Amino acid sequence: MAGETILVADDDRAIRTVLGQALNRQGYDVRLTGNTATLWSWVESGLGELVITDVIMPDGNGLDLLPQIRKRRPDLRVIVMSAQNTLLTAVKATEKGAFEYLPKPFDLSEVIDCVGRALAFSPESATQSDHQNESEKLPLIGRTPAMQEVYRVIARLTATDLSALITGESGTGKELIARALHDFSKRKNGPFVAVNMAAIPKDLIESELFGHEKGAFTGATSRYAGRFEQAQGGTLFLDEIGDMPMEAQTRLLRVLQEGEYMTVGGRQPIKTDIRIVAATHRDIKRMVQSGHFREDLFYRLNVVPIRVPSLRERKDDIPDLVNHFLSHAVDQGLPSKTITPSAMQNLKNARWPGNVRELENLVHRLAALYAQDDIDVDVIEAELSDQQNTIPDRNTPAEGESMSEAIERHLRKYFEAHGDDLPASGLYAQMLKEFEQPLINLCLEYTDGNQIKSADILGLNRNTLRKKIRELGIPVIRGTSKRL
Numbered sequence: 001m002a003g004e005t006i007l008v009a010d011d012d013r014a015i016r017t018v019l020g021q022a023l024n025r026q027g028y029d030v031r032l033t034g035n036t037a038t039l040w041s042w043v044e045s046g047l048g049e050l051v052i053t054d055v056i057m058p059d060g061n062g063l064d065l066l067p068q069i070r071k072r073r074p075d076l077r078v079i080v081m082s083a084q085n086t087l088l089t090a091v092k093a094t095e096k097g098a099f100e101y102l103p104k105p106f107d108l109s110e111v112i113d114c115v116g117r118a119l120a121f122s123p124e125s126a127t128q129s130d131h132q133n134e135s136e137k138l139p140l141i142g143r144t145p146a147m148q149e150v151y152r153v154i155a156r157l158t159a160t161d162l163s164a165l166i167t168g169e170s171g172t173g174k175e176l177i178a179r180a181l182h183d184f185s186k187r188k189n190g191p192f193v194a195v196n197m198a199a200i201p202k203d204l205i206e207s208e209l210f211g212h213e214k215g216a217f218t219g220a221t222s223r224y225a226g227r228f229e230q231a232q233g234g235t236l237f238l239d240e241i242g243d244m245p246m247e248a249q250t251r252l253l254r255v256l257q258e259g260e261y262m263t264v265g266g267r268q269p270i271k272t273d274i275r276i277v278a279a280t281h282r283d284i285k286r287m288v289q290s291g292h293f294r295e296d297l298f299y300r301l302n303v304v305p306i307r308v309p310s311l312r313e314r315k316d317d318i319p320d321l322v323n324h325f326l327s328h329a330v331d332q333g334l335p336s337k338t339i340t341p342s343a344m345q346n347l348k349n350a351r352w353p354g355n356v357r358e359l360e361n362l363v364h365r366l367a368a369l370y371a372q373d374d375i376d377v378d379v380i381e382a383e384l385s386d387q388q389n390t391i392p393d394r395n396t397p398a399e400g401e402s403m404s405e406a407i408e409r410h411l412r413k414y415f416e417a418h419g420d421d422l423p424a425s426g427l428y429a430q431m432l433k434e435f436e437q438p439l440i441n442l443c444l445e446y447t448d449g450n451q452i453k454s455a456d457i458l459g460l461n462r463n464t465l466r467k468k469i470r471e472l473g474i475p476v477i478r479g480t481s482k483r484l
Helices: 013-025 036-044 062-072 087-095 108-120 145-157 174-183 202-210 246-258 284-289 295-301 315-331 341-349 355-369 377-385 403-416 427-446 451-458 462-472
Strands: 005-009 029-033 050-054 077-082 100-103 164-167 192-196 235-239 275-280 304-307
Touching (some): 005 013, 005 036, 013 029, 087 145, 145 304, 164 295, 174 192, 315 355, 355 377
Parallel strands (some): 077 100
């Protein structure tokens, strides 16, 4: 590609000089300008095989020039640079036809690599999306290099329907990434339906995902539209996919392969038109290796992997995040607060095992509990060191928790997983079945498979127990007693 002409537009003389020298050393003919007017005159005259342009320049916006360039010279590739470094910038650059988006400050080796790929690329026609009325409110906060890669992946997926698997620690904002994928996709006018697989009891998964017909099982007094049907034409977000039981994995794989599913108790297959985005905090590859997650399903979901960085990897984003959460607290009616520079430095030095969620909770606590307008180091140090100030997660088992409390905790998690909706009808019978099976299983296990003893412990007639064993499909194997 040596000898090809590259047009560089940036109002920063130092950046123009550095780029010009680096590209000249690679054998390219480089033209430099600090305004959009000169850049456009070069494009109109047919000069150049590649454009590298900044977004904000004295006489115009590089992004606004992209549609004109595509119309005038559709084969001319454009690389967009920007110091704004937000998701919206990356998405807009991609939607308007940029070959690549590079956040500033950039690595020269990355620029050289990108130039090589752009010149070797065979351009194809692409459709453009109209986002004239798009809100400028940022859906994701962060300008660090760790977040830039996430933005670039999201931007590349805006025009596709590819499945994505989002991985990252708890509290990093995986659902926000999933929502951004939906909001900037061609399905943005369709529904976004989120379901937490870890919150759904095993026996309810098929009904929750695929729905059920009236009378499909005891307590099913009406038809229920499952999450697949609710998400038709939009995006279905399967959170904590690593907690999905193997039987449900098999059913999900079949739906992804065939593009249709059956409701529980249904007789006619239903075509599905949705995009699947999954997420997990688990090491899903290790689960595949250990046989706890289907390898074929993993490859179906992991078409585009997106790793969300922990807060420890993006500490320079903490000031922006803190200011965002303080503003959010004011919107909720809490008093306005300011974090002093030294206190902010303390926040940046913290470990944050709970990631962004932990930071958000702390900021809201600061706004609610402290009278002073300026939050200083002493307050931050006290909050970070005093673990007793942290409200325990009600979804986490407490020491000495009773069986009733454990059941209530799991049920609360299940109800909360529905957001503003309510669970399907038939919950009472399904929950009794959910409790009944492990109860009978354990009785048989601890009585060495003796049904007479088990019936006595349970207070059931022996024939009733046998009937339940058949209905629930419980294997009865002697020689499994836990007692020595």
